[in-house]
Amino acid sequence: MALDLRSDVPDEALLVLYANGDPEAARTLTLRLAPLALRVAARMLGDRTEAEDVAQEAMLRLWRVAPGWRQGEAKVSTWLYRVTSNLCTDRLRRRGRSVALDAVAEPEDGRPGAVAGLIEADRAIALEAALAALPDRQRQAVVLRHLEGLTNPEIAEIMEIGVEAVESLTARGKRALTAALSGRREELGYDNG
Amino acid sequence: MTMADPHNTTDPEIALEAFFAAGRSAAAEPSATFLARVLAEAEAVQAERDAPIAEPPAPQQGLWAGIIAALGGWGGAGGLATATMAGVWLGFAGVQGSGTLTAFLAAPEEAAVTLELIPEFDSFVLAALETEG
Numbered sequence: 028m029a030l031d032l033r034s035d036v037p038d039e040a041l042l043v044l045y046a047n048g049d050p051e052a053a054r055t056l057t058l059r060l061a062p063l064a065l066r067v068a069a070r071m072l073g074d075r076t077e078a079e080d081v082a083q084e085a086m087l088r089l090w091r092v093a094p095g096w097r098q099g100e101a102k103v104s105t106w107l108y109r110v111t112s113n114l115c116t117d118r119l120r121r122r123g124r125s126v127a128l129d130a131v132a133e134p135e136d137g138r139p140g141a142v143a144g145l146i147e148a149d150r151a152i153a154l155e156a157a158l159a160a161l162p163d164r165q166r167q168a169v170v171l172r173h174l175e176g177l178t179n180p181e182i183a184e185i186m187e188i189g190v191e192a193v194e195s196l197t198a199r200g201k202r203a204l205t206a207a208l209s210g211r212r213e214e215l216g217y218d219n220g
Numbered sequence: 221m222t223m224a225d226p227h228n229t230t231d232p233e234i235a236l237e238a239f240f241a242a243g244r245s246a247a248a249e250p251s252a253t254f255l256a257r258v259l260a261e262a263e264a265v266q267a268e269r270d271a272p273i274a275e276p277p278a279p280q281q282g283l284w285a286g287i288i289a290a291l292g293g294w295g296g297a298g299g300l301a302t303a304t305m306a307g308v309w310l311g312f313a314g315v316q317g318s319g320t321l322t323a324f325l326a327a328p329e330e331a332a333v334t335l336e337l338i339p340e341f342d343s344f345v346l347a348a349l350e351t352e353g
Contacts, residue, residue, distance in 0.1 A: 046269075050266070057255060057262055058255065061254070061258045065248050065250050069248035070248075078248060083258055087265070147242045150242035150243075151239075154242060155246075157239075173243075174243050204236060204239070205235075208235070
């Protein structure tokens with residue numbers, strides 16, 4: 028992937044440059060933010076093609092709001108997480124229920140060490156399947172907290188709920204994941220005591 | 221986020237963290253075609269915004285609007301209407317001997333050709349004069 032030549036320029040400033048017609052800003056923002064939108068969408072939907080559609084739609088909305096972006100109100104990444112998550116939730120509702128387990132993609136190769144890599148890939152698939160079985164809001168909170176590495180206040184802003192509600196959602200989500208994955212620990216390379 | 225070895229733990233929290241770590245490593249990487257699509261839309265939206273505002277199309281011209289325009293606008297049409305009415309008035313009133321340029325031009329030819337546009341005019345004028353008298 029091409030380098031972010033403006034790594035020292037914050038997203039908000041780049042968005043203003045973009046709105047003013049700077050072509051390089053469009054390129055930099057695409058390289059910086061489209062992967063974020065795609066990652067979250069893929070984790071929430073479990074389907075690569077749908078995730079690309081959602082990420083593209085979220086980015087299109089970003090391009091359109093750029094001229095009216097008010098500095099200092101929200102981080103662009105927070106806004107994008109929120110829009111992407113909401114689009115995913117809409118898709119899941121339309122779909123009826125959450126991710127089809129057989130839609131969980133096989134991870135690509137390139138992991139370190141053949142056996143270790145395969146085990147790691149299997150774990151990722153198992154996690155994705157377990158995430159798919161969670162209620163939408165729990166999955167969203169767990170993905171943002173434990174896979175995207177956001178803080179609870181950031182997640183609260185994205186999900187437009189209180190921090191305590193975020194903590195509750197992630198706690199319940201993790202309990203459900205632990206229960207779902209405990210039966211698979213041995214086959215996925217854990218000694219299990 | 222390194223904690224205890226997840227391979228040898230009974231702590232579900234630690235074990236779950238190993239799954240999360242695997243999940244983070246397996247994040248979806250964007251393909252070049254996906255990035256190209258997103259960038260193409262970014263540029264399209266940018267170009268749309270930078271494009272000069274198109275002039276609104278001229279309103280459809282009606283028949284009368286076309287005629288008025290051909291006559292030189294409302295001013296021209298008004299002038300034409302005035303001239304027409306003046307001609308009608310002159311024709312009816314039969315102004316004679318105005319003593320101006322018309323009279324000068326008409327003077328050498330006393331027996332000028334008379335064109336009667338309204339043959340009954342004389343009787344009409346006489347009747348009018350009689351009424352007034």
